[in-house]
Amino acid sequence: MVAPLHSLSINSRILVGTDRCTIRYRGSVLGTSGEWMGVEWDDPSRGKHNGEKEGVRYFDCRLANSGSFIRPSSPKIVLRKPFLATLKDRYVATTAENTPLEHESVILGRSGIEVEAPNLAKVRKRLAKLRELREIGVDDEGVGGMGEGEGEEMKQMGEWKTRGLNLSSSLIPSWEVVALIVQHLEKLDSLILTSNRFSPLKIPTLLPFLKNLSHLSLNDTLIGWKEMLLLEPSIPNLSSLELSSNHLTSLYIDPVSTASSPFPKLVDLRLDFNSFGSWDQLLPLATLSSLRTLSLSYNSLPALPPSIACFPPTLETLHLANNRIPNWESMDVLAEKATGLIGLTVRGNGFVDATPRALVRLGLIARFGELKVVEGSEVTSSERKDSEIYFLSLNPDFPVDKIGRKRWDVLVEKHGAPTNSKSQPSSNAPVLSDKLLNVTIHPPPPASPLPLRLLPTMPLRTLKLKLQKTIGIKAASMRLFGKEAEGATEWEGDRRELSDLGVEEGGEIWVRSD
Incomplete structure (x- = not known):
């Protein structure tokens, strides 16, 4: 009751x-x-x-x-406020009825801004049609349920066209009350319940008024995976779910459940800002048969073990920013366990902080063959080629029994084996050295000239990073020239390839610093 x-x-x-x-x-x-x-x-x-x-x-x-x-x-x-009365206050707030018509005005929602409105009677009539609103927001208004007679009043108003409802930061005590509020919103497909506290469900629960929901936001509600499984019968069409900031430490595995694949239509799952500290705590994710986007940023997840088994084969986009992943070996594991990834975010982890930003991007592109977006930025075809070739130059050998070797073999087959590789490529693989240019680098005096072998497709920014490690000048302060003569034009455009800058076999490059 x-x-x-x-x-x-x-x-x-x-x-x-x-x-x-x-x-x-x-x-x-x-x-x-x-x-x-x-x-x-x-x-x-x-x-x-x-x-x-x-x-x-x-x-x-x-x-x-x-x-x-x-x-x-x-x-x-x-005390708690009634839903419909609060809705009217927010969307149909007007000045006193006895204000002369020519000076009538309307207050815009919660803003408190009073605007003069000629023909206010027509405006009021239009605003009064609450059921026409496609999006309704009564968040942070103290709504706690339906007032006396409000359910019948909503029914008498006719069909509601509302598709989105925001009840965040409310005083709603239970899922039963949520159902009473939405029961006449038959077209509702998005429900935001962030920052609420409901009485926990104890048994599987069927609330038919939620059956059309495709998006459900339950951030900062303390609701966990066990309770979501109890609610699942009510939300058969759910495709997007947010459970961030819920103090979650693990996803519950039901030992007696007969459902091998819960939430069969769930495509997008957000679990950011929780307290996951082990990949084994996320094993139920593997049962989500349609999951394509998974967000686990701002947790405490460690290195990925080779035995990791929590990623479903449908996964395409993964957000892992600001965890505790310490090493690149974890990315080799991820590349073999989540082969369909096209989007990846990993900033704020230990291995990222210890690596120059451009080399982080290069390393990720080279390891994940299908990756199209890194940290929100699209990967171009030329960038992929350069990243893969440069990765091979940094890794001329790869142990046969080490995870990541499969990807190394693919890259060797595609681009050729590094000349100093001790690993045996396939018999028909080209040799990487066939594509390299012999170039002389002239560091600032008194340093001596330095021979290097470079790819003609190497971007200028990648060359600067390589020289940073070689001659000790920071890439940010490095200036490159194709001539020694005073007044020579500095090369600009970090994405420009060496071949576009006129670098050829036997060419020379002069380095100066600010």
């Missing part, structure tokens, strides 16, 4: 000032007089304890130290 909006019963949601919380206890507290309410704050920093005081347990909290006691008579308490 759904509690009335004015209720201060257990599990009711309220505002205290501007802070949301859930009532977990009502009664006396040892050593005090009068009645108290024990509350669990949405923001744990507002709490003082875990529901225990002086050795007596009064209630439990889902997050550590997020509980405290308040008086039921506190003037700061704000």
Whole structure:
């Protein structure tokens, strides 16, 4: 049974000032007089304890130290608001009815901006057609459920055309109340419930009014994978799910479930800003048969083990920014375990921070044969060719039994074996040296000239990075010229290839620094 909006019963949601919380206890507290309410704050920093005081347990909290006691008579308490009344206030707010017509005005939503509007009667009539709104937002308004008679009123208004509803930062206490709010929004396909706290589901739950949802946002709700499996019967058409900032440490594996592939239409899953610290905690991801985009940024995920088995074969885009991945060997593992990746984000990991940015991009492109987007930037065909050839020049040999060797073999077959390679390429593979130019590099005096072998397709920025390691001048301050004479024009355009700059067999390049 759904509690009335004015209720201060257990599990009711309220505002205290501007802070949301859930009532977990009502009664006396040892050593005090009068009645108290024990509350669990949405923001744990507002709490003082875990529901225990002086050795007596009064209630439990889902997050550590997020509980405290308040008086039921506190003037700061704000009760839940009805959905439809709040909707009207936000979208049909007008000035007083007795304002003369020529001076009538409308207040735009929550902005408080008052705009003069001639023929306001027509404007008001149009705004009153709430059911015509395609997107509705009553986030952060204290909505807690349906007011008395509001369900019938929404029904009498006719068919609603709303496709998106934002109920973030609300006072809704349960999924049952969510269902009551959306029951007349038959076209609804996107529901945002971020920063809410619902009573946890205990059994598989069927809420038919959610059946058409394709997108569901449950960030900052503390809802985990186990509860999502209980909700699955209600959302058979879900294709996009957000569970970020939910303090998740693992994805639940149901030992008795007969469903081998839950959420069969789920394409996009967001699990950012959680507390995953092991790849084994993510094993259920392998059962998502349609998953194409997975976001795991801002967790604590370590190096990828060769035995990793959490990526479904359908995966195309993976976001791993700001984890604790320490080495390039993890990328070799990923390249063999997620062969269909076309998009990848890895910034903020240890191996990235220890590598020049351009070489990070080069290393990723070379390892992943299908990659089309790296860190949000598209990969060009010439960039792929240069990256693969340069990768071979940096790795003339690759142990046969080391993960990543399969990719090395593919690149050798495609571009030829490095001349100093001890590994045996296939008999018909060309030799990489056949494509290299012999060039003389002239560092600033008193350093001596340096012979190098370079690809004619090498971009200028890649040459600068190579020279940075060779002669010790930072790429950012390096200036390159095709002539020694004073007044020679500096080469510009980091993406320009050496052949475009006129570099040929036996050519010379002069290096200067700022």
